[in-house]
Amino acid sequence: MSSDANLPIKKPEGEIKLETHDLSLYYDGFHALKNISVYIPARRITALIGPSGCGKSSFLRCFNRMNDLIQSARVTGEVLIDGANVYDRTTDVAALRKRVGMVFQTPNPFPMSIYDNVAYGPRLHGIRERSALDEVVEKSLRGAALWDEVKDTLRKSALDLSGGQQQRLSIARVLAVEPEVLLMDEPCSALDPTATFKIEELMIELMENYTIVIVTHNMYQASRVSQYTGFFLLGDLIEYGDTVQIFENPKDQRTDDYVRGRFG
Amino acid sequence: MSSAQRAWEWFVGKVIRLSGAMAIVFVILIFAFLLRDALPLLRSASLREILLGDTWLPTSEPPKFGMLPLVLGSLYVTVGALIIAVPLGLATAAFISEVAPRWIQEILKPTVEVLASIPSVVFGFLGLLLVGPWLMELLDLPLPVFAGLGSLMLAFMAMPTIVSVAEDAIRSVPTALRENSLALGATRWQTIRRVVIPAARSGIIAGTLLGLGRAIGETMTVLMVTGNAAVIPEGLVGILRPVRTLTATIAGEMGETAYATPHYHALFMIGLILFVITFLTNTIADIAVRRSGGVAQ
Amino acid sequence: MSALPRTSPKVSQAVAFALLWIAAVVVIVPVAAILAIMLLKGGKGLSWELISSVEEGLLPAIAGTAALVALTALISAPFGIAAAVYLSEYARAGTLVRLIRLAIVNLAGVPSVVYGLFGLALFVTLLQLGRCLLAAACTMALLVLPLVITASEEALRQVPRRLREASLALGATRWQTIRKVVLPNALPGIITGLILSVGRAAGETAPILFTGAFYGLTHPFPRSLGDPFVALTYKLFVDATEFPHVEEAEKWATAAVLVALVVAMNLAAAVFRARLRRARRW
Numbered sequence: 092m093s094s095d096a097n098l099p100i101k102k103p104e105g106e107i108k109l110e111t112h113d114l115s116l117y118y119d120g121f122h123a124l125k126n127i128s129v130y131i132p133a134r135r136i137t138a139l140i141g142p143s144g145c146g147k148s149s150f151l152r153c154f155n156r157m158n159d160l161i162q163s164a165r166v167t168g169e170v171l172i173d174g175a176n177v178y179d180r181t182t183d184v185a186a187l188r189k190r191v192g193m194v195f196q197t198p199n200p201f202p203m204s205i206y207d208n209v210a211y212g213p214r215l216h217g218i219r220e221r222s223a224l225d226e227v228v229e230k231s232l233r234g235a236a237l238w239d240e241v242k243d244t245l246r247k248s249a250l251d252l253s254g255g256q257q258q259r260l261s262i263a264r265v266l267a268v269e270p271e272v273l274l275m276d277e278p279c280s281a282l283d284p285t286a287t288f289k290i291e292e293l294m295i296e297l298m299e300n301y302t303i304v305i306v307t308h309n310m311y312q313a314s315r316v317s318q319y320t321g322f323f324l325l326g327d328l329i330e331y332g333d334t335v336q337i338f339e340n341p342k343d344q345r346t347d348d349y350v351r352g353r354f355g
Numbered sequence: 356m357s358s359a360q361r362a363w364e365w366f367v368g369k370v371i372r373l374s375g376a377m378a379i380v381f382v383i384l385i386f387a388f389l390l391r392d393a394l395p396l397l398r399s400a401s402l403r404e405i406l407l408g409d410t411w412l413p414t415s416e417p418p419k420f421g422m423l424p425l426v427l428g429s430l431y432v433t434v435g436a437l438i439i440a441v442p443l444g445l446a447t448a449a450f451i452s453e454v455a456p457r458w459i460q461e462i463l464k465p466t467v468e469v470l471a472s473i474p475s476v477v478f479g480f481l482g483l484l485l486v487g488p489w490l491m492e493l494l495d496l497p498l499p500v501f502a503g504l505g506s507l508m509l510a511f512m513a514m515p516t517i518v519s520v521a522e523d524a525i526r527s528v529p530t531a532l533r534e535n536s537l538a539l540g541a542t543r544w545q546t547i548r549r550v551v552i553p554a555a556r557s558g559i560i561a562g563t564l565l566g567l568g569r570a571i572g573e574t575m576t577v578l579m580v581t582g583n584a585a586v587i588p589e590g591l592v593g594i595l596r597p598v599r600t601l602t603a604t605i606a607g608e609m610g611e612t613a614y615a616t617p618h619y620h621a622l623f624m625i626g627l628i629l630f631v632i633t634f635l636t637n638t639i640a641d642i643a644v645r646r647s648g649g650v651a652q
Numbered sequence: 653m654s655a656l657p658r659t660s661p662k663v664s665q666a667v668a669f670a671l672l673w674i675a676a677v678v679v680i681v682p683v684a685a686i687l688a689i690m691l692l693k694g695g696k697g698l699s700w701e702l703i704s705s706v707e708e709g710l711l712p713a714i715a716g717t718a719a720l721v722a723l724t725a726l727i728s729a730p731f732g733i734a735a736a737v738y739l740s741e742y743a744r745a746g747t748l749v750r751l752i753r754l755a756i757v758n759l760a761g762v763p764s765v766v767y768g769l770f771g772l773a774l775f776v777t778l779l780q781l782g783r784c785l786l787a788a789a790c791t792m793a794l795l796v797l798p799l800v801i802t803a804s805e806e807a808l809r810q811v812p813r814r815l816r817e818a819s820l821a822l823g824a825t826r827w828q829t830i831r832k833v834v835l836p837n838a839l840p841g842i843i844t845g846l847i848l849s850v851g852r853a854a855g856e857t858a859p860i861l862f863t864g865a866f867y868g869l870t871h872p873f874p875r876s877l878g879d880p881f882v883a884l885t886y887k888l889f890v891d892a893t894e895f896p897h898v899e900e901a902e903k904w905a906t907a908a909v910l911v912a913l914v915v916a917m918n919l920a921a922a923v924f925r926a927r928l929r930r931a932r933r934w
Contacts, residue, residue, distance in 0.1 A: 155538060185661060189540030199531040202554050211549065212539040215661070261535070268539055360825070367827045368742065374731060375738025376748070378755035378801065381794060385762060388773045446675030454672050463676060470683050472918045473911060474855030476885045480892045480907050481686060484900070511682065518679075544665035565761070572763025574858040575885075579893055602765045602858070609769070609862045614777065626769040630762060637761035641754055 101332060103319060108133035108272060108302040109154060114168035116149055116158065123149050125326045126168070131319070136294060136303040138313035138334065141323035142354070147306045150323065151274050153177075154304070155191040156184050172272070189216060192270035196277045198257035200249035205241050208249045208260055212268035227267050235263035236293050255286025262293065273297065275305040279312065291316050310350055314338050322346045389627040396420065396620035405624065411585040411599075413608070413618040420621045422628070424587045428502070428598035431588045432577055435506025436513055436570045441563055443510070444517030448562075451518070452525045453547050471515035479579030482508045487580055496595055500582035503594040508576045513566035520565055520644070524558020525551060557646040564640035568633045571602075578603040601625050687911070694908020697901030703909070710909060712872035716785075716865075716881035717854050717913070719874060723789035724796060724853040729846055731793075732800030736842075739801070740808040741830055760798040765858040767795045772862045786877040788864030792853045799852065803845020807838040844925045851917035855910070857885040884910045 109131040116124035124146045131137050139147040149158065156177060158164045170177045177187055189212075201208050209228045210218075218224055228245070232238040237259040241252070249260055258278060265273060275294070279287040294303060294316050307313050313320055314334060321331040322345075330337060330346045341347045348354055396405065400420045408421020451463050486507065487499035528551050536546040552559070582597020585604070589596075599607075605622050612618045702709045735752075743749045771791030781787040811834050819829040835842075857865075865886040874881040888906045891898045 157534065157538060160534065160537070183662075185540045185542050187540075188538055193538040195531065195535060195538075197531065199529070199535045201532060201535070201550050211536070212541075215539065215541050215545050215549070264535075264539065364825050364827050371734050371738045371742055374734035375743060375752060377731060377735055378752050378759055378798065381797070382755045382758050384774070385766070385770050388770050389766070392769075392773050443675050443678060446672050447679050450672040450676045454669055455676065459676065463680065466680050466683050468918065469687075469915060470679075472851065472855065472914050473686075474857070474885055474914060476855075476857045476889050476892075477907055477911055480888055480903070483892055484903070485689065514679065542661045542665045544668045545661055548668070568761045572761070572765070574763065574765040575889060579889070602763055605765050605769065606858050606861055609772070623769060623773070626766045630766050633761045633763060633766075634758055637758050638754065641757045 102130045103132045103135075103333075105135075106133040107131065108173065109304070110169075110171045111153070112169040112171070114150075114153060114166070114170060116146070116153065117165045117167075118161070119163045123326050124153075127328045129321060129328060129331055131302065131304060133302045134298060134300065135319060136298050136305060136317040137319040137321065138317035139304065139306045139321045139323060140308075140310055140313050141329075141349070143308070145323040146326040147321075147323045148276050150328075151193075151276055151304060151306050154272065154274055155188045155193055156182075157188075157193065159184065189268050190270055191272040191274060192265035192268060193274040193276065194258070194261050194265055194278045197281045198254060198261045200252065200257050200260055202248070202250060204246050205249045205252070205260065206245040209263050209267050212264060216268060231263040231267040232260075234266045234297070235259045236289060236296075237263055253286075255282050255289060258282060258286065258290060259293070262290075266297075270301070272302045272304070275303065277306055277308055280308060287312070310338075310352075322349060324349070386630065389623055389630055392620060392623035393627040394620075395615075396617060396624045399617040399620070405621075409587055411604070413621055418617060418621075420617070420624075422601075422625065424585045425599055425601045425604050425625065426628075427587055428581070428585070429571060429600040429602070431502045431593060431598055432505040432509060432581060432600055433567065433570045435503055435594055436509035437563070437567060439506060439510035440513045440517055440566055440570070444514045444562070444566065445521055445559060447514070448518045448521035448525055448559075449547060449552070452522050453543070453551065467515045467518050470511060471519075473512075475512060475573055475575040476579070478508045478512055479576040482576065482580035494595065498582060498597060500580050500597055501595050502581055502588060502598040505577045505581035505598075505600070506594065508580055509570045509573055512573060512576065513570045516569050517562045517566040520562030521555070521559045524555040524562065527558070528554045557643045561640040561643035564636045564643065568636040568640070571636070572629060572633055574602040574606050578606050583607060601629055605629075690904070690908050690911055693901070693904035694906075694911075697899070697903075697905035698908060699905075702902060702905055706872050710884070710887070710906060712869070713882050713884045713887040713906070714909070714913075715873055717883045717885070719785060719881060720789055720792060720860070720883055721850050721853050723785065723877070724792040725846060725850040727789055727793035728796050728800050728850065732797050732846075732849075733804045733842060735797075735801045736804035736808055737830060737835075739805050741826070741834065756798045756801055759794075760802075762795075763858075764795060764856055765861075767791055767859045768861055768863060770794070771859060776863055782878065783862065783864045783866070783880055784878045785864055785874045785881050788860040788881070789877075791859045791863045792856065795856065795859055796849045796852050799849035800846060803849055804838075804842045807841025807845055808834060810841055811837045840924070840928045844921050844928065847917055847921040847924070851914060851921070854917065855885060855914045857883075857889055860886060884913065 107130045110129065112128050114124060114127040115122065127150060139150065141147050152158045153166060153170050154177065158166065166178055172191065201211060206228055209231050210224045213224060213227045218227065229238060232241065237256060240256060249257065252260060279290050282290065291312065297303060305317065317334045319332065320334040320337040322329045322337065324345055330341060330343045337346060338350050341350060405420050405422055407423055408419060409423050410419040410421045411424055412419040447463070451460055455463065482504050487504050490496065490504060491499040532550050532554060533546055536550045577600045581600060581603065583599045583603055584597035585599040588598050605625050609622050612622060704711055706712060739749065739752065768791065771787060775781045775787040775790045776783055815833050815837065816829055819833045824832065860883060864880050865883050866880040867882060867887070867890045869880060869882060871879060884906065888903070888910060891903050891906060
């Protein structure tokens with residue numbers, strides 16, 4: 092087992108949806124991500140693990156350019172979706188974010204009805220007809236396994252839902268804009284085990300149609316749901332590969348220490 | 356602790372508790388005194404004559420205490436002021452908190468504060484000597500004092516209130532809501548219009564109501580620039596003619612009114628009406644502010 | 653996706669942001685213009701003679717305003733600070749506090765001319781003070797009271813809880829803690845708030861119209877609290893509306909002095925507050 096240099100990144104088999112080449116991120120002077128190169132396969136779940144502050148969330152936010160909102164953040168290198176650089180000057184950021192949906196750590200329903208929350212995205216992107224909206228809302232809520240619980244209360248405020256329901260609503264809201272990629276930033280950290288289980292089940296269902304990248308603190312979650320796993324430490328991608336291999340037979344000592352719970 | 360010390364502690368506690376309730380006492384006192392000096396007017400005129408009468412001639416023989424022209428005068432000037440101040444104030448608030456680069460924010464915020472601190476008599480003075488004559492020439496008006504001039508000056512006086520309350524409300528909308536909206540592919544403007552402003556709605560309403568209260572109660576400016584003609588304003592062109600507001604009537608006439616005459620009581624009646632109007636707008640605004648605090652959680 | 657033709661979100665954003673920029677300009681430019689014109693015209697009419705002359709000049713009005721502001725501060729401070737101490741140190745959340753806060757909001761919203769009426773009815777007439785400096789200052793103190801309470805309460809709440817706990821843990825009573833620990837630490841903040849609040853008194857006209865302000869006094873300076881006085885705001889009002897023979901330059905000079913005074917009080921408070929923030933050790 093080596094622990095000095097980072098291992099060369101192996102390209103997974105099959106279709107590649109997202110890739111980064113030499114991606115670095117700086118906050119003011121701080122080098123938060125160091126030359127990350129990775130391939131993320133389509134219609135699979137890729138988990139990003141590592142101790143807090145290691146850069147995994149910052150990394151996730153490069154794919155939909157949410158780091159743009161932080162004034163001091165600067166990015167170098169390439170982030171590709173279907174082979175096109177998202178940091179290209181001509182990229183339409185709003186259109187990119189429509190393709191690359193994101194679910195945040197804490198559910199944040201807008202202070203409006205359940206229906207309006209889900210219809211928010213489609214309306215943004217120009218759908219006005221009632222029937223079309225109804226259809227999208229139902230499909231998205233079904234997709235997020237929430238429909239049966241809320242179909243009679245669509246007009247009620249989304250703020251009245253439970254935490255787990257709110258998080259599934261956030262997922263439905265993302266599904267409604269028909270993204271290709273789902274970025275999930277510790278989507279279960281604010282939820283109880285039952286709600287977490289539901290979200291995990293849902294992720295496995297969604298994998299058929301979406302490329303999912305999930306940042307998680309919870310190694311069991313990563314091993315339960317993902318096919319590929321990347322381990323981050325202090326801004327470096329230490330090891331990336333097949334989830335089973337990472338958890339059972341890591342090649343780097345630091346990965347081994349982390350997945351065995353020796354630090355974190 | 357000695358018993359003297361304990362007694363002192365008890366005494367101070369009582370005094371402070373009493374002082375705490377003082378604000379309530381004063382609101383009641385103001386109301387009571389207005390009532391006491393306003394009600395005797397009902398011996399000289401009926402409530403119907405007072406509220407619906409179209410002639411205000413308090414010193415003629417017999418005097419006429421119809422307050423309709425004054426109420427409408429206040430309404431004209433205030434509504435005009437809000438039509439200017441609300442869109443401009445809300446736009447400025449949204450601009451400061453969502454759009455402006457930092458250096459512009461640093462100019463705008465103190466500008467709004469300076470605007471808030473300029474005395475109303477100075478606004479009246481500027482209207483009278485500068486803006487009024489200039490507008491008269493520009494619009495070819497018969498007089499340099501008219502309702503719309505009052506609205507214009509009042510708009511700039513009510514704006515700081517609207518801007519600061521609305522800005523607070525917009526700022527207290529959690530960043531996470533903005534991020535969620537942007538992550539769904541919304542532009543910044545779509546996010547402001549569809550998420551931020553609706554979430555800040557209560558605070559925005561409160562700011563508007565407080566601005567309304569400020570505009571209705573403003574005295575010196577309107578006294579100086581609206582021409583003080585107690586006539587019922589007519590139609591849209593009325594904004595270009597002189598009017599007289601409730602506040603200006605009190606300020607303009609109380610100086611020459613003898614104590615406890617019907618005219619004196621009539622001016623207190625106007626004060627009572629103003630008090631009730633501002634009490635209602637402020638109470639509703641307060642409830643709205645509290646509600647907007649709830650959204651932010 | 654959509655069948656309806658519509659403006660692209662990009663374009664609406666550009667238009668909306670342009671409008672917001674225009675709104676900001678519409679706010680900034682007139683204020684800047686007003687201040688510039690005021691300085692220009694006022695500066696021209698301003699001379700040492702004008703300021704210092706008792707008969708023709710501004711000195712009595714400046715003195716009157718200063719006396720009014722000082723007296724207002726003296727009267728409103730003890731009441732306002734006591735009420736703030738109650739709200740921050742004694743009160744527990746409940747209906748009473750809710751009502752007090754509503755009353756404060758409403759006091760702050762009562763039109764200033766209505767305060768004038770109240771002052772006339774209570775201080776001038778019922779308490780038989782007559783139209784004088786004291787009656788005007790009492791009226792004005794009431795007007796600034798809600799501001800003083802709010803500002804003082806904020807200053808008191810800035811004092812960290814651990815200081816109170818440390819004092820109480822040493823066996824100090826509640827009042828001892830307030831007097832020895834809370835108030836001294838909050839004092840600079842309270843004073844800042846007081847300056848800002850009573851600054852309002854320098855700019856108000858309506859409350860003193862019928863409670864004590866006069867024009868053309870036999871004694872240009874009040875010799876006691878029972879004397880009438882002239883204030884800058886009142887002088888500007890009368891000059892502008894009733895005495896067309898007063899030279900325009902003098903009117904502008906009066907206005908400029910008044911604005912300068914009010915803005916200076918605001919600036920002083922702002923500077924004071926900024927220093928305070930830097931000096932704070934907790």
